[in-house]
Amino acid sequence: MGFIAISKPKPIKFKVPKGWQKPNYNLKENPITEEGFELGKKLFYDEVLSKDSSISCASCHQQFAAFSTFDHNLSHGFNNSLTTRNAPALQNLAWQKNFMADGGILHLDLQPLAPMTANNEMAETIESIITKLKKNLCLKLLLEMKLLTPNA
Numbered sequence: 624m625g626f627i628a629i630s631k632p633k634p635i636k637f638k639v640p641k642g643w644q645k646p647n648y649n650l651k652e653n654p655i656t657e658e659g660f661e662l663g664k665k666l667f668y669d670e671v672l673s674k675d676s677s678i679s680c681a682s683c684h685q686q687f688a689a690f691s692t693f694d695h696n697l698s699h700g701f702n703n704s705l706t707t708r709n710a711p712a713l714q715n716l717a718w719q720k721n722f723m724a725d726g727g728i729l730h731l732d733l734q735p736l737a738p739m740t741a742n743n744e745m746a747e748t749i750e751s752i753i754t755k756l757k758k759n760l761c762l763k764l765l766l767e768m769k770l771l772t773p774n775a
C-alpha cells in the first residue's frame with residue numbers, strides 16, 4: 624500500500640511581543656506550522672526517542688513544573704542513571720543563544736540531539752530513532768493529521 628499527500632501544512636504566525644527583541648532563531652529556515660507544532664509536541668511526550676522506550680523529554684522536563692525537574696536534585700534518565708545537572712525550565716527558547724549551563728550548544732535545532740544520545744538521558748542513537756520513527760510514528764502522525772492518505 625502506498626500513500627499520497629493530501630494537504631499542505633498550515634502556517635502559524637509567530638508574534639513577537641511588543642518591546643521584545645527579534646528572536647535569535649531563523650524561523651524562515653524551519654517555518655512553524657500547526658502540524659509541525661503537533662508533531663513536536665507529540666515527540667516531546669513520546670518515549671520512543673529513548674533506547675528502551677522508557678523516557679521522554681517530558682520525563683525530565685515536566686510540564687507542571689514549567690518543564691523542569693523540581694522534586695529531585697538531579698533528573699533521572701535511562702536505566703535510572705542520574706544527570707549531572709537538573710533539568711532546567713524551558714521557555715522562550717527562540718530568544719536563547721546558548722543552551723545548557725555551560726553554553727556548550729549554540730543552536731536550538733541541535734539541542735535535542737544531546738539528550739537523545741546521552742547515555743544517562745535517553746541513550747539512543749539517531750540512526751535507530753529514525754528507523755523507529757519511519758516504521759510507525761511518523762506515518763501514524765501524518766495520517767492522523769490528514770496530510771497523507773492511503774492510495775490503495
Ligand code: HEC
Binds near residue numbers: 682725
Ligand atoms: C534524563 C533527563 C532529561 C531528558 C530525558 C531530557 N532532558 Fe533536556 N535537559 C536535562 C538537563 C539535566 C539539562 C541541563 C543540562 C546542562 O545544563 O548541562 C537539560 C537541558 C535542556 C535544554 C537547554 C535549556 C537551557 O536553558 O539551556 C533544552 C532546550 C532541553 N534540555 C530540551 C530537551 C528535549 C527537547 C528533550 C527530548 C529530546 C530533552 N531535553 C530530554 C535533562 C533531560
